[in-house]
Each structure stands twice: as structure tokens, then as C-alpha cells.
Amino acid sequence: MDASEEIVIRFFSQPRNFCAVRAAAEAAALAWRVDEVSAGQVKLALTEALANVAKHGYQGRTDQPICVRLAPEQRDGRPGLAITIEDRCKDVDLEKIKSRPLDEIRPGGLGVHIIEQTMDEVEYTTNPGGEGVRLRMCKFAGPLERNAD
Amino acid sequence: MSDAKNVVTTREDLDDGVLVVLSGEVDLVRSPALRSELMTILDASPARVVVDLSGVPLMDSSGVATLIEVLQIQRSSGGKLVLCGLQEKVQSVFEISRLTEVFTIVSDRDSARSA
Numbered sequence: 292m293d294a295s296e297e298i299v300i301r302f303f304s305q306p307r308n309f310c311a312v313r314a315a316a317e318a319a320a321l322a323w324r325v326d327e328v329s330a331g332q333v334k335l336a337l338t339e340a341l342a343n344v345a346k347h348g349y350q351g352r353t354d355q356p357i358c359v360r361l362a363p364e365q366r367d368g369r370p371g372l373a374i375t376i377e378d379r380c381k382d383v384d385l386e387k388i389k390s391r392p393l394d395e396i397r398p399g400g401l402g403v404h405i406i407e408q409t410m411d412e413v414e415y416t417t418n419p420g421g422e423g424v425r426l427r428m429c430k431f432a433g434p435l436e437r438n439a440d
Numbered sequence: 441m442s443d444a445k446n447v448v449t450t451r452e453d454l455d456d457g458v459l460v461v462l463s464g465e466v467d468l469v470r471s472p473a474l475r476s477e478l479m480t481i482l483d484a485s486p487a488r489v490v491v492d493l494s495g496v497p498l499m500d501s502s503g504v505a506t507l508i509e510v511l512q513i514q515r516s517s518g519g520k521l522v523l524c525g526l527q528e529k530v531q532s533v534f535e536i537s538r539l540t541e542v543f544t545i546v547s548d549r550d551s552a553r554s555a
Contacts, residue, residue, distance in 0.1 A: 334498065
């Protein structure tokens with residue numbers, strides 16, 4: 292990746308900010324030759340990821356920092372993008388970030404599942420500084436790799 | 441578009457219930473307003489609630505959660521919830537969440553009146 296192509300957006304955990312950020316991610320995906328359907332999935336996944344940071348990580352606080360990095364990425368000749376979301380949430384157990392059984396018909400708990408189903412690669416790690424979570428997810432043009440079977 | 445106002449643009453009485461037309465993205469910002477509007481409608485125990493989503497280009501899991509809550513209330517009171525006019529991106533959220541068999545989803549308002 293050419294570092295000069297990376298787009299970095301820093302904002303506070305006010306959900307009203309998320310609309311502009313996800314629109315930027317969708318526009319970047321299209322600019323980097325991701326197809327329209329996949330770009331829409333990028334937008335949805337980012338929406339879910341930011342909601343999780345705001346609701347669960349920051350527990351509704353609207354004055355906490357979030358950084359989103361967008362960068363072009365390729366896999367097997369397929370154009371795509373990588374989205375990295377960094378927060379400063381404390382005491383997050385990465386093992387507990389997982390989707391719930393879908394046979395339970397109840398409100399809530401679908402965000403992680405939607406992210407996993409719409410993106411090709413999803414990885415949660417702790418920030419290099421030790422505080423906060425880094426979610427890196429990638430999307431490439433064309434059909435989902437994980438749903439290919 | 442995340443203006444919390446005007447998520448419900450039209451509310452129309454049906455013979456056996458209420459038709460609600462939504463507009464704009466339904467996300468973490470706007471879902472509480474949608475929930476509030478729908479709960480007010482449910483206070484009157486309508487036999488049928490039709491939610492027209494043709495003006496909704498994006499719905500996240502908070503919007504889906506709101507509709508699941510409405511569905512459960514309707515079912516518990518013997519009423520129906522019918523969704524219609526889903527755009528492709530919104531339809532895909534219900535498919536991904538395996539909810540297309542849980543909700544009654546039809547193509548348009550006319551179908552929803554009799555579904």
C-alpha cells in the first residue's frame with residue numbers, strides 16, 4: 292500500500308458523526324474500484340462496528356476518541372480496501388466479541404454477525420499501545436470469499 | 441442522513457391497523473425515535489402494523505432490533521407486523537440475520553394490506 296493513499300478520520304464517539312464517516316468509507320471503496328454491492332456492505336459493516344464502539348466500548352459516552360483509517364488493498368488481483376478502527380476503550384475482552392446464535396429471535400447482538408458476514412477479513416487486536424481495541428476489516432470486489440461454498 | 445426527526449414520514453389508518461412509512465437511514469441515531477413512534481402506535485393494539493421501508497436505504501442492527509421488538513409485541517397480542525418495500529441493501533440485512541422467515545416481508549403496500 293502506498294501510505295500517501297491512506298485516509299485518516301479522527302472524531303468523537305458521538306453517533307451523529309458516524310453518518311459522515313460511513314459515507315466516506317463507501318465513497319473510498321467505490322473510488323478504489325470495489326463494486327457497488329460490496330461498497331454498500333462496507334458501509335453497513337462500518338456502521339455496525341462504530342455502533343459497537345459507542346454502545347459497548349464507550350458505554351454511550353459521546354466524547355471519546357475514535358480513529359478510522361481507510362486504505363486501498365488488493366487480494367489475488369481483486370481491488371479492495373482495508374478499514375482500521377481504533378478506539379481507547381478500556382477493559383475489553385477480545386474473546387467476548389462474537390456473534391450470538393441466530394436461532395434466538397430477540398433484539399440486539401447482531402452487529403458482530405453482520406460484520407463477519409459482510410466483510411472478507413475481520414481481525415480484532417489490542418492497540419499497540421496496550422489501551423483500546425483495533426478492528427481491521429477488509430473488503431474486496433466480487434463475491435465473499437467466506438461464503439463461496 | 442442521521443437526523444433523528446422525521447424517521448416516520450407518513451402514518452395512515454388501515455381498516456385493521458396502521459401503515460407507517462419510514463424515510464432515511466435507520467441507525468443508532470434514529471432507531472430510538474423509530475422505537476418511540478412505533479411503541480406509541482402499539483399502545484392502541486392495532487391488529488396489523490405495516491411498515492413501508494421503501495424510503496430506507498440503510499438499516500443497521502439497531503433498526504432491526506426495534507422491528508424485532510415490535511414483532512414480539514404484536515405476536516404476543518395476536519397482531520401482525522408486515523414489512524414491505526425493502527431495498528436490496530436492507531433486504532440483505534434481514535437475509536444475513538436469517539430473519540426473512542421470521543418477519544412477514546412483502547413487496548409493496550398493497551400486498552401488505554392482505555398479508
